[in-house]
Amino acid sequence: MLSQSVYTLVNEQNGNLAFKLFEFDNNSYFDHIQRNNYFTLILITSGEGVATVDLCDYSFQENTLFAFYPYQPFMLQSAKPIMGISIQFHHDFFCIYRHHKEIAANGILFNNVYQQPFIDLNEFSKSSILNLINGIANELKNDAFRKDEVLISYLKILLVTATRIKLEQQTIQNSETVNIKQQFVIQNLKNAIEDNFRTKHSASDYADLLNQTPASLARITKNHFNKTLSDLITERIIIEAKRELYLTDKTIKEIAYELGYEDEYYFSRLFKNKTDISPQIYRNTIGFNRGAESN
Known part of the structure; x- marks a missing residue:
């Protein structure tokens, strides 16, 4: 020790x-x-x-x-x-x-x-x-x-x-914990989120993509990830936003738009709701390009 x-x-x-x-x-x-x-x-x-x-x-x-x-x-x-x-x-x-x-x-x-x-x-x-x-x-x-x-x-x-x-x-x-059919659905869900999180933000979007009923996909998601599908999608969006805020000097508006949000203020509220701080404060305290203007 x-x-x-x-x-x-x-x-x-x-x-x-x-x-x-x-x-x-x-x-x-x-x-x-x-x-x-x-x-x-x-x-x-x-x-x-x-x-x-x-x-x-x-x-x-x-x-x-x-x-x-x-x-x-x-x-x-x-x-x-x-x-x-x-x-x-x-x-x-x-x-x-x-x-x-x-x-x-x-x-x-x-x-x-x-x-x-x-x-x-x-x-x-x-x-x-x-x-x-x-x-x-x-x-x-x-x-x-x-x-x-x-x-x-x-x-x-x-x-x-x-x-x-x-x-x-x-x-x-x-x-060990997932049967073959569910494992197939889970992997397809991961792939779908990674391919579409910038443009598709609702749970129903992914149920349609995977040809699953919303209730069935919600149950599989909760059992496997211990999260709702909406939370899973939002968390993935926030992680990408953090990466952009850290590595780039893009404005908050540009990042929001690239992540599928035309209203940067809605995006900022979503970010703060999930992280407890605004995108600008995150950039100012964490970002590689500190102090970049937000608009």
Whole structure:
């Protein structure tokens, strides 16, 4: 385990926190809704409880690794103390959007509307993750040359390792919990959303595309994703909006139009309703092109 409870790295250019690693031994850190402006990894080493993520509840136990993207609402509740380790890093330190080809974590580990936001670790994978975390901690406590580059290397390996585990678990879960007919519908639904979320926003649109009754598709979606179909579509739209707000200098109006909304104010209200902040504030606090005009 770590010999010290908190390690941090500050961005020398702006004085903001770039990277933080800390141990926790009680529920106080995450027992209320979090909407952090950085990526968060949480490894539960002891205890169990219920995680509320995007208004959906998931049971968890020890040896669970959570992955949350910026401004994703989450909360961990437990009747008894939970123990673990958390890693938090800002877009400025490492952006999964810009390094997608290297680590492939975006859309799998983070920003995955189709899967639960955590992975279960066996003893081998837990040991691998803890070894990487200890390497990060050792690097953080040393004031060595180009510490940030070494930390990024460790972080990349950690994210790739976790992504591999999640991909393996997705394959097992799909084969074990879903019959062939439903698996076919679910995969077609995923493909339909990915191909059409910019132009088709209603659940009935996708029921028509898949030749399913709205009630049947709603039932399959709720059983498999623990979400309504409307929520699934909207979450996918918001994730794309975040990517555009971060990576481009397009105006809010342009982004809204490309996502199928002629009324940018309606789109902004939808974004704020789902993220608790406006698109402009998101860009100003997270975006690579900070301060771009909204119109």
